[in-house]
Amino acid sequence: MTRRQRRLVLIGTALAVLSLAAALVLSALRDSIVFFMTPTELAAKQVSPGIRLRIGGLVKDGSLVREGLSARFEVTDGNKSLPVTYQGALPDLFREQQGVVAEGTLDKAGIFRADTVLAKHDERYMPREVADALKKQGVWREGEGAKRK
Amino acid sequence: MIAELAHYALILAFALSVAQLVLPLWGVAKNDSLLMSVAEPVALAGFGFVTFAFAGLIVAFVQSDFSVASVFANSHSAQPLLYKITGVWGNHEGSMLLWALVLSTFSALVAIFGGTLPARLRANILGIEGAIAAVFLFFILATSNPFLRIDPVPFEGRELNPILQDIGLAIHPPLLYLGYVGFSITFAFAVAALVEGRVDPAWARWVRPWALTAWIFLTLGIAMGSYWAYYELGWGGYWFWDPVENASLMPWLAGTALLHSAVVMEKRDALKVWTVLLAIVTFSLSLLGTFLVRSGVLTSVHTFANDPARGIFILGILVLFIGGSLTLFAFRAPVLKSGGLFAPISREGALILNNLFLTAIAATVLTGTLYPLALEAITGEKISVGAPFFNRTVGPLFICLLLIMPAGPLLAWKRGDITGVAERLAFATAIALVAAGYFLWLANGGPILAAFGLFVSIYVIVGTLVEFAERLLLFRAPFETSVARAKGLPRSAFGTVLAHAGIGLVLFGIVAEAGWSEERIVALKAGERVSIASFDLTFTGVVQRDGENWRDQVGRFEVRRGGVLVAVVESSKRLYLANNQPTTEAGITTFGLGQLYISLGDSTPGGAISARIYWKPIVTLIWLGAIVMAVGGALSLSDRRLRIGAPRPAGRRSAVAPAE
Numbered sequence: 001m002t003r004r005q006r007r008l009v010l011i012g013t014a015l016a017v018l019s020l021a022a023a024l025v026l027s028a029l030r031d032s033i034v035f036f037m038t039p040t041e042l043a044a045k046q047v048s049p050g051i052r053l054r055i056g057g058l059v060k061d062g063s064l065v066r067e068g069l070s071a072r073f074e075v076t077d078g079n080k081s082l083p084v085t086y087q088g089a090l091p092d093l094f095r096e097q098q099g100v101v102a103e104g105t106l107d108k109a110g111i112f113r114a115d116t117v118l119a120k121h122d123e124r125y126m127p128r129e130v131a132d133a134l135k136k137q138g139v140w141r142e143g144e145g146a147k148r149k
Numbered sequence: 150m151i152a153e154l155a156h157y158a159l160i161l162a163f164a165l166s167v168a169q170l171v172l173p174l175w176g177v178a179k180n181d182s183l184l185m186s187v188a189e190p191v192a193l194a195g196f197g198f199v200t201f202a203f204a205g206l207i208v209a210f211v212q213s214d215f216s217v218a219s220v221f222a223n224s225h226s227a228q229p230l231l232y233k234i235t236g237v238w239g240n241h242e243g244s245m246l247l248w249a250l251v252l253s254t255f256s257a258l259v260a261i262f263g264g265t266l267p268a269r270l271r272a273n274i275l276g277i278e279g280a281i282a283a284v285f286l287f288f289i290l291a292t293s294n295p296f297l298r299i300d301p302v303p304f305e306g307r308e309l310n311p312i313l314q315d316i317g318l319a320i321h322p323p324l325l326y327l328g329y330v331g332f333s334i335t336f337a338f339a340v341a342a343l344v345e346g347r348v349d350p351a352w353a354r355w356v357r358p359w360a361l362t363a364w365i366f367l368t369l370g371i372a373m374g375s376y377w378a379y380y381e382l383g384w385g386g387y388w389f390w391d392p393v394e395n396a397s398l399m400p401w402l403a404g405t406a407l408l409h410s411a412v413v414m415e416k417r418d419a420l421k422v423w424t425v426l427l428a429i430v431t432f433s434l435s436l437l438g439t440f441l442v443r444s445g446v447l448t449s450v451h452t453f454a455n456d457p458a459r460g461i462f463i464l465g466i467l468v469l470f471i472g473g474s475l476t477l478f479a480f481r482a483p484v485l486k487s488g489g490l491f492a493p494i495s496r497e498g499a500l501i502l503n504n505l506f507l508t509a510i511a512a513t514v515l516t517g518t519l520y521p522l523a524l525e526a527i528t529g530e531k532i533s534v535g536a537p538f539f540n541r542t543v544g545p546l547f548i549c550l551l552l553i554m555p556a557g558p559l560l561a562w563k564r565g566d567i568t569g570v571a572e573r574l575a576f577a578t579a580i581a582l583v584a585a586g587y588f589l590w591l592a593n594g595g596p597i598l599a600a601f602g603l604f605v606s607i608y609v610i611v612g613t614l615v616e617f618a619e620r621l622l623l624f625r626a627p628f629e630t631s632v633a634r635a636k637g638l639p640r641s642a643f644g645t646v647l648a649h650a651g652i653g654l655v656l657f658g659i660v661a662e663a664g665w666s667e668e669r670i671v672a673l674k675a676g677e678r679v680s681i682a683s684f685d686l687t688f689t690g691v692v693q694r695d696g697e698n699w700r701d702q703v704g705r706f707e708v709r710r711g712g713v714l715v716a717v718v719e720s721s722k723r724l725y726l727a728n729n730q731p732t733t734e735a736g737i738t739t740f741g742l743g744q745l746y747i748s749l750g751d752s753t754p755g756g757a758i759s760a761r762i763y764w765k766p767i768v769t770l771i772w773l774g775a776i777v778m779a780v781g782g783a784l785s786l787s788d789r790r791l792r793i794g795a796p797r798p799a800g801r802r803s804a805v806a807p808a809e
Binding site for chain 2: 010013017021027028031034035036067068069087088103132
């Protein structure tokens with residue numbers, strides 16, 4: 001094999017591996033990313049049922065109802081609120097009036113069916129998406145969540 | 150008082166790191182051996198002062214000195230002693246100090262074990278280590294000082310985040326940092342090579358033990374973090390594709406590629422420029438990880454506090470080191486004499502393919518991790534790129550990598566024999582097919598992808614062992630011959646086998662967990678039964694138990710298998726009293742390689758308690774496999790040829806040569 005051929009093989013293999021990676025990335029980016037929305041944004045945009053979404057806000061005071069293993073609650077950003085149902089164990093730090101992020105789909109009745117619920121990892125901090133969502137609605141209290149009290 | 154002394158020691162350490170940066174590099178420029186030789190004592194002294202500062206902070210935490218702000222924010226007088234100590238690095242300030250401590254430890258190691266390195270190379274390396282230390286110590290002193298006092302002194306501290314009150318915090322961050330920061334040495338080697346404009350196989354030989362050391366710690370650190378998340382967070386997941394996990398995976402991928410390309414460089418004097426680039430990229434990814442975790446760009450359990458000033462500062466450090474080293478690379482790389490090209494079908498050809506896949510995977514993970522940040526910065530849209538993305542991209546690439554992996558060691562250097570390799574791998578393939586079929590039959594079928602994964606993992610393990618048997622002439626020559634050959638093999642050969650088989654074991658665990666786990670979510674009252682896999686569980690009720698700073702509601706489960714009591718599992722909801730913060734303490738019992746995992750949820754209105762019960766077959770192999778890999782790395786490291794500082798001075802080597 002000549003030097004030139006060896007170089008061609010090397011470059012060809014590198015290109016093949018890279019284009020495989022690029023193809024995988026592009027196809028996965030098209031199908032498997034999830035958009036984050038606040039209840040207000042969700043109300044403004046018509047999102048068709050069945051599309052995976054992340055929503056975030058505060059758990060509305062007095063909205064949490066547990067029925068056996070499932071839970072219902074409302075997520076609010078201070079402007080609009082969204083009913084959510086969830087099957088399974090809620091995270092340890094899930095509380096009313098605390099920040100929460102949920103992932104799942106809207107059903108036809110406009111209820112958000114969450115399959116994942118994330119709360120904070122720590123008493124002191126708030127999910128950044130939630131903090132931003134609250135800031136957008138002007139209900140953010142400085143010194144809350146993201147910053148040290 | 151101790152806090153002030155420690156603070157002062159940290160300032161002195163900063164001054165010393167500046168000296169460690171300036172004097173040796175100046176010495177190299179002027180070719181002054183006296184200036185160059187200043188590097189070692191300065192590095193050792195710097196290590197001493199950083200250690201003193203760190204010890205001072207530990208004392209402040211142990212004494213619960215709440216006049217120190219970081220102690221107040223992250224400790225509590227009722228906390229057990231272990232968590233008072235580990236709380237030192239369970240916060241932003243202290244963890245940066247741990248980072249600096251690990252960095253100065255590595256500098257000191259180079260100063261101690263670097264005696265066989267050429268003086269100029271050693272001075273360059275220590276100078277560059279000094280530069281990194283100077284910048285990070287300045288960062289700590291300017292924005293993240295752990296020794297700041299508060300007045301008036303609070304009576305009680307605010308307690309370490311309960312999730313972090315675990316033995317995992319004692320192990321995971323130090324191991325991970327030893328890995329992350331260990332790659333600063335290989336980075337320094339690369340920059341030194343670029344400054345000198347010269348690399349040769351000896352350089353690769355010197356760099357390998359350091360890369361291997363860092364790699365061992367990073368492997369263990371990632372595995373330990375994964376197991377910690379698995380048992381502590383109560384979801385039964387061991388890897389979440391969280392950006393912060395990705396931040397540790399990327400340097401691991403690049404570092405693994407570096408280990409392999411350094412072999413090619415040492416043996417064949419090729420891939421020089423590429424190896425230097427990988428050494429730079431690996432540490433750059435470690436820095437990027439530090440930035441992502443410490444700047445507050447991301448939210449996760451690893452993010453302690455968001456302070457924009459810190460983020461900007463770390464971004465500056467990132468730009469300085471990554472930008473600086475890559476610019477240097479762009480200008481100086483052409484000076485490095487590039488090695489020859491070689492036949493595609495050869496050991497070095499296979500190693501190149503390994504490097505291509507590893508870097509492609511690292512680039513994929515990087516894309517998935519940074520894409521949401523970039524998109525939000527540009528369009529303001531918030532997206533999350535999670536497990537589905539990574540499973541679909543990293544999964545296939547990793548499978549490709551693993552399929553070629555057993556072929557590499559079977560190929561000879563320079564010119565390999567592809568048909569011979571194919572024959573041996575056909576044997577491994579046949580065994581893997583039969584074994585995977587057998588497992589599938591045992592498990593009464595399963596998902597097709599998982600079955601394929603099972604096949605790949607067995608193929609990797611068998612393929613690796615086939616190569617090893619080949620070297621020993623096992624089953625071909627008399628057994629005594631094989632034993633004799635095994636004794637003659639360098640330890641690094643055993644290391645390769647273990648590391649390669651280890652990754653096969655990890656994959657086996659991942660696939661078994663993904664394909665054959667069982668899950669029950671139930672609401673139970675005392676006396677009720679539930680069955681999962683081959684187990685019958687009886688919930689005997691909840692009892693209360695008090696700990697030093699917590700109160701547990703312990704649910705007890707009697708586990709029977711075929712009517713015989715085999716275990717009693719306790720799973721609890723724990724309330725940390727200082728901040729009324731609840732955590733889930735999952736009850737985990739190991740049966741063989743599988744685990745029964747029970748985590749308690751909330752009480753339901755009817756007086757029952759909800760519980761998640763998982764049976765995860767073979768799951769422990771995920772971490773045991775990683776340990777096998779690390780043991781393989783350690784065996785290689787202990788190899789005489791690779792021991793730190795191993796290359797003997799040229800004079801002695803040539804003296805030995807005639808005798809051979």
